[in-house]
Amino acid sequence: MRALSIHDAQQCVLQHLKAMPVEHVALHDSLNRVLAKDIAANRNHPPYDVSAMDGYALSFADIAAASEQDLIRLKVVDDIRAGQMPSKRIEAGQAARIMTGAPTPQGIDTVIRVEDTQLQGDDVLILTPPKQGANIRPLGENLKDGVVVLTKGTLISAGVLAILAMVKQKDVPVFAQPSVAILSTGDELEALDDPIDEQKIPDANSHALYAQCKALGIEATLLGIAHDDAADLKAKLAQGLKYDVLLASGGVSVGHHDFVRPTLSDLGINMHFWRVAMRPGHPLAFGTSSTGCAVFGLPGNPVSSMVCFEQFVLPALRQMMGHATCFRQTVKARLSHDQKDRAGRTHLMRVTLSRDEQGYVATSTGTQGSGVLLSMAMAEGFAVIPAESDALKKGDYITVQLLQGMDFQPHADMEL
Ligand code: AMP
Numbered sequence: 217m218r219a220l221s222i223h224d225a226q227q228c229v230l231q232h233l234k235a236m237p238v239e240h241v242a243l244h245d246s247l248n249r250v251l252a253k254d255i256a257a258n259r260n261h262p263p264y265d266v267s268a269m270d271g272y273a274l275s276f277a278d279i280a281a282a283s284e285q286d287l288i289r290l291k292v293v294d295d296i297r298a299g300q301m302p303s304k305r306i307e308a309g310q311a312a313r314i315m316t317g318a319p320t321p322q323g324i325d326t327v328i329r330v331e332d333t334q335l336q337g338d339d340v341l342i343l344t345p346p347k348q349g350a351n352i353r354p355l356g357e358n359l360k361d362g363v364v365v366l367t368k369g370t371l372i373s374a375g376v377l378a379i380l381a382m383v384k385q386k387d388v389p390v391f392a393q394p395s396v397a398i399l400s401t402g403d404e405l406e407a408l409d410d411p412i413d414e415q416k417i418p419d420a421n422s423h424a425l426y427a428q429c430k431a432l433g434i435e436a437t438l439l440g441i442a443h444d445d446a447a448d449l450k451a452k453l454a455q456g457l458k459y460d461v462l463l464a465s466g467g468v469s470v471g472h473h474d475f476v477r478p479t480l481s482d483l484g485i486n487m488h489f490w491r492v493a494m495r496p497g498h499p500l501a502f503g504t505s506s507t508g509c510a511v512f513g514l515p516g517n518p519v520s521s522m523v524c525f526e527q528f529v530l531p532a533l534r535q536m537m538g539h540a541t542c543f544r545q546t547v548k549a550r551l552s553h554d555q556k557d558r559a560g561r562t563h564l565m566r567v568t569l570s571r572d573e574q575g576y577v578a579t580s581t582g583t584q585g586s587g588v589l590l591s592m593a594m595a596e597g598f599a600v601i602p603a604e605s606d607a608l609k610k611g612d613y614i615t616v617q618l619l620q621g622m623d624f625q626p627h628a629d630m631e632l
């Protein structure tokens with residue numbers, strides 16, 4: 217089986233997976249979940265035309281001729297509060313005092329702000345006339361009865377949750393969260409709770425993968441460490457197949473003690489690919505079980521494992537979670553330095569990002585060896601260096617996948 221491109225491998229993964237079933241959760245528990253159905257408004261909001269300001273409701277025809285020399289005066293004949301229906305029609309030469317959110321009375325087409333008026337006894341003087349139709353929120357401006365206001369696949373943010381509350385969605389249809397199991401493999405590994413043994417390697421992958429899942433809102437289960445021994449591996453992998461997704465790291469290459477792929481085949485997993493033309497992260501196996509478990513055999517190197525999670529597991533989980541979009545955002549950036557490279561595989565170079573007048577600037581986080589975790593830990597994105605490229609120059613444009621929302625200092629061109 218030849219190595220797939222990152223794109224083809226991603227498509228292969230997504231083709232084999234589908235969204236999780238729909239479940240209902242209480243409104244407050246729906247935060248950060250993904251909406252599983254379109255939601256239509258079940259009322260108009262506002263339910264009638266309302267004032268957007270504290271002021272006076274009037275007919276524009278009465279004040280069209282107003283000027284500083286010729287102040288217009290209207291008789292205030294009503295006082296309308298929010299939550300109260302107006303009792304009378306406003307006639308020519310009249311106005312009604314009105315509060316923000318109160319329904320507008322018959323006979324008016326404009327609201328003037330209280331700051332632009334002066335009250336004299338029962339009369340209001342128009343100091344600065346507004347435009348015709350000003351300061352009125354029309355019926356249904358926010359929600360229109362029967363019209364879809366939120367679509368399936370929407371991430372439920374605080375603002376979305378507020379709309380759900382307005383349409384009285386006490387039980388929210390969301391996609392179920394996939395269950396994820398994580399297994400590290402290797403005789404050399406030492407668990408977090410084990411005493412330090414100088415001969416061993418501390419297990420980083422279980423925790424990196426756990427954190428990567430958690431950042432997506434998924435609480436994964438750690439299955440611990442399996443030995444490079446077919447029987448132990450088989451028992452632990454079998455346990456992992458009870459979950460929707462199994463992430464095993466290490467032992468997936470062609471070494472004499474790399475038992476993960478044959479053991480998965482033994483367990484009846486249908487393997488779809490096991491190599492991707494990328495650096496880091498070349499050995500990467502993906503398969504599915506007859507019961508619907510998606511299995512990723514990730515490379516053992518902590519950096520490679522994390523990069524492969526970003527490229528393949530993240531889109532897979534997002535698709536299962538029902539998100540409308542599966543991939544990270546990308547930006548175009550200029551390299552801040554020359555970069556020699558090895559052609560042959562797509563290189564995902566760990567970079568930090570900054571901004572100058574011409575846009576984003578990407579800088580390597582340092583030694584890019586797949587054993588150097590610090591250059592991963594400091595990364596804000598992956599610069600995508602195409603397989604055919606062996607040298608890039610300072611100033612060359614590259615695509616950078618963002619690892620998370622960026623938090624730049626406000627720039628001069630941002631008018632805040
Ligand atoms: P493997 O893919 O099993 O050949 O492992 C490749 C390299 O990654 C070896 O140097 C392993 O010691 C290291 N490695 C494998 N699994 C882990 C892990 N869970 N945590 C840290 N390093 C690991």
Ligand code: MG
Nearest residue numbers: 402466467516
């Ligand atoms: Mg190993």
